[in-house]
Amino acid sequence: MDRLLQILEDIHPEVDFETCGALVDDKILDSLDIIAIISEVSAEFDVAIPAEEIVPENFNSAQALYALIERLEDE
């Protein structure tokens, strides 16, 4: 989780990713940010996030994104 938080904070240092739960709904993350995050996650965790998983529910919070990474690692 710490590694993920570091990735997110590098992209948006001004956001408190540990508490924010509406990153996409509140338009804090846009499509360019999401791709930057996916690219970082793919390099850091060695998981590929497919396009069908790019939905607000998976990117609204650091916790949701971490759960997605864990699920993809398990599959």
Place this chain on the structure above:
Amino acid sequence: MLFTSYGFVAFASALLAAYYLVPRRWQWPLLLAASYGFYALADWRYLFFLLVTTVSAYLMAVRLEDIAGEQKRYLQTHPALTREEKRACKAGFKARKWRWLLACLLLNMGILAVTKYTNFVIHNVNALLHGAAHLQTVDILVPMGISFYTFQTMGYVIDVYRGKQAAERNLFRLALFVSFFPQMVQGPISRYGDLSRTLYCGHPFDGKAVTFGLTRVLWGYFKKVVIADRIITGVTSLIQHTDAYTGAYVFVAMLFYAFELYCDFTGGIDITIGLAEAMGIRVAENFHLPYFSKNIKEYWNRWHITMGTWFTDYIFYPVSVCRPMLKLSKWSREHLGQAMGKRVPVYLSCFVVWLTTGVWHGAAWNFIMWGLMNFAVIMASQELEPLYSRFHARFPVRGKAPYEAFQIIRTFLLMSCVRMFDCYRDVPLTFRMVGTMFTRFRFSVFTDGSLLKIGLSGADYAVLLAGFAVVLGVSLFQARYGSVRQALYARPRAVSYGAMALLLVAILIFGAYGVGYDSTQFIYNQF
């Protein structure tokens, strides 16, 4: 049948009356018949294209769902599979699904490409051959609204492929989704999951919904026939006489076209959404006060919203996360450094999306250049972000009204300037004409009566100015307080119905009608 033709008004009125007279379970079949009738009236041969798209999407979506069902059953009946075996099994089923999806996309995008772009390709091949050979252009039927209904339908099939949407097993219901006439010719590009919620259920007559819907229809007509159809005379004159109208005239053309396009496109969408609303059907919003945007990204989140989200979901994301792109990203990090490595996938995907968006808008280099200019502006603003941050750290103006006004005006002018590629006949001419704004600008154009010689009279300007004031007033109200219709509805009936009557009278009196009136085509119909 144009939305602004008398025929359409009669058609829509008769349909609306019939819609509430037939039993509710017959409402959507009635809409299907009306949609096919609407399309056939434009040209009965279009129906062939519509049927191919509908039937292919229906069959492919059902097939995709069946394969997903097979996969589920297989995994349920083989619980002892190892993780690797499960992974291999899923990959096998996914490959099968992918082949079916690809076949459907190739068929439908192929039809779109052949009908819209064959002559564009031929022209370019001829230009490349420099007279060594000359290919004849072909006379191809381009079905009305093909870009819109193809994208909408392919979006549905991709959603089924992704497991986000259940396949529609009733061919006729799917046929209505593909052909729903109010949105067929210029969008919005709906998602099946959204539109189907209200498209098929029976709707009892609801006076408020009908009033709200018809008010929005009137508002759409007001913007289209009072403003867009009037200002188009000036725009056409300014962009056709390129020798005479340079410098300040180009600036005027830029502003006029920005206003014309806004009123034309949002007016058409208001008619679409309002008509659907009057029938109890909720169509996705396509605009959210785009000219109040403070930066380009925000502008594209507010302008032609359904197209933007379509391109994001079905092109930008898949391109960004595809295996070759991830490999390229890894390679870039290793060879070009972390900073550049991070940029490569984002920039390359953006480039693909804006190139596709340009091509989607039309078979001309102007549109392709328009798309690439958008890409350039977005990327430039992305790269300048650290500079902006330093500026804001030093000068805390963010959030202050004058600075926000500056941001809005800057964004409006920038996007209006990029949009000039829609106007002039080719790309070099557009660059030349835009260049003259900076080299041959004469302020006297605004004071010596020159603008009264471009096809617009003093009375036209008076109507346009009043129309502009009304549109701006309504937009400011919406930005601050929300729905104008809701506010009117809360007042006594005399006020709300009085406003509707006023709008109708304004349309009838100030609409740009002439002898042998034939309203101009909506700009987005051609896409």
